[in-house]
Amino acid sequence: MTNRVLVILFALILSCPALANEQQARQTLMRQLQLLALVDDDQFNFEQQQAQLSQAPDTEWRSLSVNIAFDIERFWSRRGVPISNENKFTDNEDENFAIASEPNVEGYLATTNHIAKLLWMQQKNSWLPIEVNRLLRLGDTHPQLNVLIKRLWLLGDLAQLPVEPSKITLPVHQALMRFQRRHGLKVDGVVGPMTLKWLNTTPFQKAKLLANNFVESATYRTSIGSRYLLVNIPAFEMVLVDDNEEQLRSRVIVGKPYRPTPILNSQISNIVLNPPWRVPRRIIYRDLLPHIRKDGTYIEKRQFQVFDYQGNLQDKGAEEWQSLALGKFPYRLVQKPGSLNALGRYKFHFANRHSVYLHDTPNPELFNEANRALSSGCIRVESVTALANWMASNLVKDKQTWVDLQSTNQTTQWFSLKSNLPVHLVYWTAWVDEVNQPQFRNDIYNLAEKRLNTQNVTLNKLALTH
Structure with a gap:
């Protein structure tokens, strides 16, 4: 189909409000299904529901779409997440029911846009592992640098592809630092194991991280209140x-x-x-006793007081502390202010x-x-x-x-x-920040990996709509 024909068809859609609304509703539902299938593929089978919507005749399309929108609304309702407008589901004059089923949560549109982009990236590009067995720095060359540089460009960290794609030029070095900053890595522009690990993480895996973390954080924030202190561990x-x-x-x-x-x-x-500081027993045994065994004056130097279990202050010499540290050490340690x-x-x-x-x-x-x-x-x-x-x-x-x-x-x-x-x-390892940049962090306790391993979502069920 030529570009001219596409332009004419698009103009016809815009000139027909009902058709334009229907197209918007389809697109809105697809974006929601993409997100939710990454989180709960048992309920939201993207491939099947996409096929049903695309093949349904006009007389059946609306009822099918409303049913899907109700399923989406129930998904958010079970988690206490508010949606845009519950009253629009029965509105027969337009297709606002699709938009009404979207979660009324900050960052939703930005997250779904990035998920759609990542899934498109996965579909259109090979993402085979890049293998580099040494550190790569500014000015270095490598046979696979052209692949690495293209990934930086696709991910938006590099503004344009360089003339020399197999060399780390200054713009590529700066793009690497932007990439490292978005992934919580050491920002030095050097391609090391952790930078390479995230460059080899597929767009599909990142889309899944964004989707799961968005749903988890949206659910959590519904009952968090207006005054709080929050620590995101990873x-x-x-x-x-x-x-x-x-x-x-x-x-x-x-x-x-x-x-x-x-x-x-x-x-x-x-x-x-x-x-x-009243030192916990586990820290006494793991961290402090090894120091005391080496240096009996460590207790005095670090301003610790030693008490027995009856609360009596103990006063012993350096050699005696060294000897006691070799055994059970029946004392409590308190570090002075x-x-x-x-x-x-x-x-x-x-x-x-x-x-x-x-x-x-x-x-x-x-x-x-x-x-x-x-x-x-x-x-x-x-x-x-x-x-x-x-x-x-x-x-x-x-x-x-x-x-x-x-x-x-x-x-x-x-x-x-x-x-x-x-x-x-x-414990949230992925999000879209306030300047619309997708952020990812290492799964330092392997908790996100365990969560994702409980799900079985295949890439073909998340093919993009056209």
């Missing part, structure tokens, strides 16, 4: 929201893969200024069975690491002073004592709040 990021407006965003450090930060929701009930304290200046307490909390750190240089899964489960906050000041201004009861104690780092003081602050620790 993003290593915290956001503070008040009256539905962002007040603070900060990088954070979370638990190592073998000491993961738990997924939970609770409420911050107290702030502790200059907190002592101060510049060496592992919790830093602030601790934000919320009830949970994992004994985790948010706190400061004496090692701020670690926030510059790309992979910030470095703690024993608690969450270290980079902008901790800004968070503490916001809570002091908005929630702390005894503001005068708060002000009086700011000049010391030795005096410990618990501060109660006028109202608790909900805190949510979540």
